[in-house]
Each structure stands twice: as structure tokens, then as C-alpha cells.
Amino acid sequence: MAAIAELSKETLATPKEERPYMIVMRRFVRHKLAVFGMIVIVLLVLLGLFASWIAPYPYDKQNLAPAYSNPSAAHWLGTDELGRDVLSRLLYAAQLSLFITFVVNIVSEVIGVVVGAISGYYGGWIDNTIQRFVEFMLTLPQLPLLLFFSAILRGITIPGLPDAWSNALIICFVLIVFGWMGATRLVRGMVLSLREQDFTQAAKALGMSDWQIIIRHMIPNSMAPVIVDFTLGLGGVIVLEAALSFLGLGINPPVPTWGNMLQNVQERMWQQPWLAFYPGICIFLVSLAFNYVGDAMRDALDPRLKR
């Protein structure tokens, strides 16, 4: 009797369907380097967010007496040419660098998703025009034009914002202008195949408008490659922004970013090599972390791979 009760309980209990995001999570966790990368990123975001509490000194506090001092108890990572604490500057720099990369990538992906969905769904001359324009943008040499736009736009200040933030928003704008094409192509490709599938026909037959279909069916179903593109893009923009700042066309000192902290190190980098080392290793590690996370995302979200 007891055995029968046990048996019926087992048969009656429907096997628990694993939720899709749990599958993704489980696959993601298997990529050890990506998990480590995730930890690095979360840590840096927290350090950046709470920089004003954690940092031992303000980022612009000058003290010329211990300029170029070696790492010590008072200044864990030493000081720079104006006697500013390098550790504090690194922490504050995380703020702006991470802010820029997240804003740029989120906005470019959103633009890419909308434009790509419209292009793929409507097809015809709309698709043709958009795709020719995307191809044109992709052939443009990126770095020279980025430098060109940063150089001519840096005089503009947005009223009501501190200089550094309006500076950052302009850099964001320039990077977005050259950053939305990848997502557009991805989403268009997805939508092209999605709109031929039966559920789209069904949705049409049920009387959904084009916009409803795009928002309810096309965009959610093409999210997987967009998420991967977003994560991989985060690392790329960090490096790009650092390059602009390094060349003096990004964020201007005294507000630190990892790029502009490398700007003036060339004079003293033999005596104080850590001045060149720390900001660079930050850029490198974050970018590497984003790349690994993106790589793991691609594997985790790929429906062709079984569990």
C-alpha cells in the first residue's frame, strides 16, 4: 500500500520544467574564466560607485611635496606628477570609464534593435536604404573620424552639467554614432528569418498590428545575439574611450579616466613605471573580463548547444 502511494506520488508530480534563464545560468557558470570576469566587473562597478567613500583622497587633491613618491603606507600606489594619490584616481576613473561604456553600449544596442527590426520586418526599399547606409557607415575609417568628431565637438559644453560629465556625454554621442551598426545587422538577420515563421502568420491572422508584432515577437526573440554583442561591446568601448582620452581628445584632466592617466606618464615611466602600469592593467583586465563574459554568454545562449 505504502509502495503504491509512493509510486502514484512520483507519477502525479510533473517533472519540474527548468526555467530557461536557469539553463543559461548553469551553462554560464561552467565557464570559469567568465565567472571570474563577472566578479571583477561587479567589484569594479561597486568600487566606482562608492569611490567617494572608499578612496583615501579626493582625486584632485594636489600635494607637491611627495610628487612622484613611491608606494607607501600613506599612498598605497604612490603619487603622480602633481602629488595626487594614484589609488584614489584609479577608483574615481572607474566611475567615468564604466559609465561611458555602459551608456554607449546600451544606447547603441537599443538603436540597433529598433532600426534592425524595422529594416528586417518591412523589407523592400526601407530595408534597402537602411542596409546601404549601414554598409556605408561600416566602410568609414573609424578611428580617424572618431578623433575628428571628438576634436571639433570638445568645445561644446552642455549647460547645467559639470564639465567632465558634459565632456563624457559628447564622447558617448560620438561613440554611439559609430557603434549602432553591429546590433542593427544582427537583429535584421534574426527578424528576416523570424517573420517567415508560422507564429508570425498566426499573430497576423489574429489581427496584431505590425508594431505589436515587432515589439511582442520580433524583438524578444532576437535578444540572444544582442546580449552577446552588448557584452562584447562593453570591453571594446572601454579601450576606445581610453585611446581617445590618452590622445587628449576624450575626458580632460583633472578628472581622471584610465586613458588620460596614461597621458603624461611617458616622461617619467622609467623612474616610476607603476604610473604607466596601473591604469593600463585596469583597462586590460576590465576589457578582458567583458570579453570572457561575452564569450560565455554566446555559448550559454546558443540554442544549438544542448545543456
Place this chain on the structure above:
Amino acid sequence: MTNYLIRRLVQMIVVVIVSSMAIYFLLWLAPGGPLDEINQGISDRKARFSEQDIQRVAEYLGLHRGPVWGFVAWIAGEDWMANVPQALWPRDRVTSEPVSLQRPICRDNPDKCGRGVLRLDFGISWQVARGSPVIKVIGDRLQNTLILMVAATVFSLLVAIPVGIYSAVHQYSRLDYAFTTFTFFGTAMPVFWFALLVIIAVSGNQSPWHQFLNLPYFPTGNVTTAKVLPGSIIDILNIKPSSLGDILVHAVLPTIVLSLLYMAGWGRFMRSSMLEVLRQDYVRTARAKGLIERVVIMKHALRNSLIPLVTIVVFQLPGIFGGAIITETVFNWKGMGFLYFQSLGTNDYPVAMALLFITSILVVVATLLGDFLYTMIDPRIRFS
């Protein structure tokens, strides 16, 4: 075919003209132009700039023409502009009298008039090489950039193609993993930081790691040697300063730095392209009919996997001319990329305009060339 070519050619010309027009007007609209500093000088009593001074400088640079006539002069020259009716002339900012569209130097001496881009005159440099013709400035730098870029491109391709093929054929092997790690490092590494580290490492007894590494001093900047340091690599190899060998030795470090960047990207590209081809039916057929693996890879797979690489190599063409802006700047390599960076920093508009114009021509030519090569390699693709 002829029809297609003509259509493409017209499109190309339109694209180049429209883009250079856009760049010209953007430069004009941008805050902080060449007159900005002296404009600020007016309010500053000590600087003692008068409106007449500004008018004189504007005329000297040809800026008094305004953006529309300025663009016409840039593209078609100013020698014929004396014939423009006076009603269209710009006004003097002090006296409001009409002023000739020509620059003063052109009014006095017709030989010194600008001839415009269509007659291959890119004007005079304002700042970077003050007073010398832009075309000469570019000519001086072109050789350095070509040496660097050709070396880096060839070197990276020679490494990237075999490595990409190997790691595709032996997917998930140990070497494939090593290579994947390398590409991750290569894409994540900021090129300027890598350059700085390389410079620190090889700068002889200056280097903080001198005791451990003990490398001889290697030229870390500039294109030629000014003074031979005893014990440096130039001294050891006994190379004459400013000979070709000298330039080549100086090119080694920037080439390595630049190659790392290209290698990572292109190797990855080659790997995925090869993987794609290896999955095709004709590769299976080749294997099924009993060909040995080497022939399958080298003859059937390799040639097809190289097709997508054509686009990359073709689009390297504008890059080879334009140089590597960041690498050249860090290594103080006097090439086109460095020139472009300098011209932007100093508001040297004629130089920046010329470089962007030539780049835009090369981009459209590269696009056409890429399409052509595609149809030649892959007969399934046709012009339409």
C-alpha cells in the same frame, strides 16, 4: 558591365564630394577654430588685437570667404575668383567694404594662387609645417608610414593565416586554446599601453628591469637616430644613422605592437572562416572520394576560406595610407597617422582636410576593388 562601372564611378564621385563637403562645413561650424584665439584676444586688453588684425589674419588664411566660397576655393582654386561680380564678395568686418575673394598673396602674385584640390593643390599648411604646401608635407611622411604599415600588414597576415588554419583544423586542441587566449589578450590590450610597456622593457639601462632582462637599448621613438648611444643596438650592429637600415631598426617596435593588434583580429577571422568552410558539403565530398587530408585542407578548404579575408585586406588600403594614429603617436613615428593627429590638435585644417579627402577616395576605391576581387574569386557572385 560598362554600364555598371559608369554607375559605380558616378556614385563614387558623388560620395567623395558630399563627404568632403560635410567635413568642410563641420570644421567651419566647430567651436574653437583657428581664429578663436585671436577673437578672444579682443576682450583681453593686454593682447591688443584689433578688428583690423583679425580681418588681416582671416584674409591671409582665406577664412574671410565664408564656408561656401571657402569650399569652392578649396576644391576649384581661387585664381579665377577675381572675375566673380563684386556683389557676391564678402564684406570687411571693420569698414564693410567688399573684399576680394582671393587671398592678398594671390591678388599680388597670380602664381601664388591656390589651384584647388581638383588640380592637386591641397593648399598651405597653417601650423604643422607652417607655410609649406600640404602635398609636400604628406610626401615627406608617406614613406615612413608605408614602411611601417606594409611591414605590419604582411607580418600579421603571414602569422594570422597559418595560425588561423591550424586552430580551425585542430579545433579544441591545446594550441587552439592557446591561440584563443592570445586573441582575447590581443583584443583586450589597449595598444598604447602595450606600446608603453614594450618601450619600458627595451630601453636599455633605463629600464627598471635592466638587471633581469639586460636587453641592449633599442630605439623606442623617432624614425632615425640623432646620436648613436654606445651599447645600443644601432651601435652593436654598426648601422649608419639615417640610412635605410636605421629606419628599419626603428620600425621594429612599432611594427611588433601594431602586428599584435592585427594578428589577433585577423587570426580569429581566419579561424572562423575556415571552420565554416570545413563544415561544407564539398569538403565532405572531397574526403569521401578518398583525398588525403592535406589535399582536402590545402586545395579545397583553404582557397575558399581565404575569400572573406579579401575584404579585410582590401580595406587595409586606406589604413596603409592613413597610418596607425595611436602607434605612430606613442613611438613618435613621423608618419601620416601622427600628422593627422597633429593637424587636429593644432587646427591645421588644410592638412586635416587633405588627409580625410584622400582617405575617403581610398575607401570608395577599396570598396569597388573588394567587389571586383569577390567576383573574380567567387564566380557565383555577379554584378547587378
